[in-house]
Amino acid sequence: MDKLVIEGGKPLSGTIVIQGAKNAALPILAASLLAEGTTTIDSVPHLLDIDVMLNILRELGCRAEHTGETVVLDTTSAHTSHVPETLMKQMRSSIFLMGPLLARFGEAQVYQPGGCAIGERKIDLHLQGLAALGAEIEEANNRIICRASKLTGADIHLSFPSVGATENIMMAAVLAEGRTTISNAAREPEIQDLQRFLNTMGAKIMGAGTDTITIDGVKELAPCRYKVIPDRIVTGTIMVAAAATRGQVTLQQTQPAHLSSLIHVMRRAGVQIVVDGDIIKVGSSARPKAVERIVTSPYPAFPTDLQSQIMVLLALADGVSILKETIFEGRLKHVDELSRMGADIRVDMNAAFIRGVPRLYGATVEATDLRAGAALVIAGLAAQGRTIVEQVHHIDRGYDRIETMLSRLGARISRFAPVPHMPNN
Numbered sequence: 001m002d003k004l005v006i007e008g009g010k011p012l013s014g015t016i017v018i019q020g021a022k023n024a025a026l027p028i029l030a031a032s033l034l035a036e037g038t039t040t041i042d043s044v045p046h047l048l049d050i051d052v053m054l055n056i057l058r059e060l061g062c063r064a065e066h067t068g069e070t071v072v073l074d075t076t077s078a079h080t081s082h083v084p085e086t087l088m089k090q091m092r093s094s095i096f097l098m099g100p101l102l103a104r105f106g107e108a109q110v111y112q113p114g115g116c117a118i119g120e121r122k123i124d125l126h127l128q129g130l131a132a133l134g135a136e137i138e139e140a141n142n143r144i145i146c147r148a149s150k151l152t153g154a155d156i157h158l159s160f161p162s163v164g165a166t167e168n169i170m171m172a173a174v175l176a177e178g179r180t181t182i183s184n185a186a187r188e189p190e191i192q193d194l195q196r197f198l199n200t201m202g203a204k205i206m207g208a209g210t211d212t213i214t215i216d217g218v219k220e221l222a223p224c225r226y227k228v229i230p231d232r233i234v235t236g237t238i239m240v241a242a243a244a245t246r247g248q249v250t251l252q253q254t255q256p257a258h259l260s261s262l263i264h265v266m267r268r269a270g271v272q273i274v275v276d277g278d279i280i281k282v283g284s285s286a287r288p289k290a291v292e293r294i295v296t297s298p299y300p301a302f303p304t305d306l307q308s309q310i311m312v313l314l315a316l317a318d319g320v321s322i323l324k325e326t327i328f329e330g331r332l333k334h335v336d337e338l339s340r341m342g343a344d345i346r347v348d349m350n351a352a353f354i355r356g357v358p359r360l361y362g363a364t365v366e367a368t369d370l371r372a373g374a375a376l377v378i379a380g381l382a383a384q385g386r387t388i389v390e391q392v393h394h395i396d397r398g399y400d401r402i403e404t405m406l407s408r409l410g411a412r413i414s415r416f417a418p419v420p421h422m423p424n425n
């Protein structure tokens with residue numbers, strides 16, 4: 001397992017171009033299955049999750065090449081609706097195959113998806129949505145089989161605005177007969193990106209970005225070329241890293257409108273942020289101020305995917321902050337690791353009470369999930385001394401070579417891969 005070794009205490013400085021969004025690219029790649037032929041997707045980052053998605057698509061019979069930031073995907077010879085269990089287990093986003101497979105083949109044979117251990121992460125809302133469109137669903141042990149000789153539009157109300165369920169239902173409903181309306185839909189920017197992509201393929205979807213999405217089914221979709229939006233969570237991670245190290249960083253090719261809640265919180269913490277078109281400049285020279293209360297909630301509120309990163313800034317702030325996680329019940333595991341670095345944080349139920357300390361100290365810590373890992377990297381950059389972050393594969397799910405990106409900003413960070421064992425003879 002790779003490790004990151006960080007010599008902390010150096011302010012980040014320089015300019016960085018933000019990668020395409022993992023959480024937009026993954027459903028878009030799955031949705032490409034809906035059209036027969038060659039679709040080209042630009043701005044696709046090199047991530048473990050993207051590799052897994054491309055391997056699943058290959059297993060289904062597609063041809064997929066990822067060169068530079070572009071994926072060329074030929075879905076013509078896709079021939080099976082069965083996603084192997086081993087690939088399903090490698091990430092949560094494997095569940096995105098369910099809607100497109102059902103719409104294209106009238107059947108999807110999948111398994112409970114895997115992914116980071118941040119909560120129970122049920123898929124009941126995905127299944128209820130597909131059932132409302134006419135799918136028959138069989139569940140036995142870990143296996144899920146959805147079948148529908150015909151999908152028919154329906155009015156679907158989500159009891160919670162689940163991002164993945166909204167996307168799966170959109171992807172199944174595009175080829176259904178008639179109109180589907182999703183109410184209490186998730187409003188995340190990645191849903192708007194999926195709508196734009198599907199409409200570029202010839203779908204008729206309106207309303208993404210609001211809580212009501214209307215999908216008028218079409219007979220078929222055509223392949224297209226499409227560019228994925230910038231990754232708002234990677235943008236946010238670098239913004240927090242710049243502030244925590246008291247550096248000056250310019251982030252290019254961002255979508256600042258997608259980060260309003262983070263910008264608001266960081267400004268309350270005393271960080272200077274200048275927005276100019278698609279550029280965000282972050283600068284900080286003083287100790288951050290505590291922020292009384294931050295609550296993670298569905299977009300446009302503060303994102304759960306930036307909760308662990310902002311905690312590092314608050315751990316260094318002057319005063320006491322409260323950070324409440326309402327989306328995933330198991331997403332405060334980084335607290336123990338940050339405490340090993342000198343942070344003073346107490347957890348009560350789903351709330352972290354953070355008493356800021358003047359400095360953190362390097363330690364050997366373990367990335368327990370993707371964003372927890374990113375937070376530990378930020379903590380290591382800001383800390384005095386050497387930090388070793390273990391279980392880096394979690395971070396590789398969402399950051400395209402994080403050490404290369406941070407080295408460009410002057411960070412002292414290197415990756416160490418285990419030396420392969422050489423037999424004596």
Ligand SMILES: CC(=O)N[C@H]1[C@@H](OP(=O)(O)OP(=O)(O)OC[C@H]2O[C@@H](n3ccc(=O)[nH]c3=O)[C@H](O)[C@@H]2O)O[C@H](CO)[C@@H](O)[C@@H]1O
Pocket residue numbers: 022023024026092093119120121122123124125126127160161162163164165186190298304305327328329
């Ligand atoms: C690939 C991707 O886009 N991942 C994002 C997506 O995950 P994901 O789509 O899995 O997140 P959801 O919005 O579905 O989940 C939010 C909450 O709803 C619950 N739930 C969800 C579905 C369901 O059928 N039943 C159910 O109870 C989950 O357990 C969780 O507590 O949105 C999350 C919330 O913004 C982000 O943290 C993830 O980075």
Ligand SMILES: C=C(OP(=O)(O)O)C(=O)O
Pocket residue numbers: 023091092093115116305370371398
């Ligand atoms: C939780 C995340 O991703 P996933 O839904 O793919 O596990 C994330 O991106 O922070």
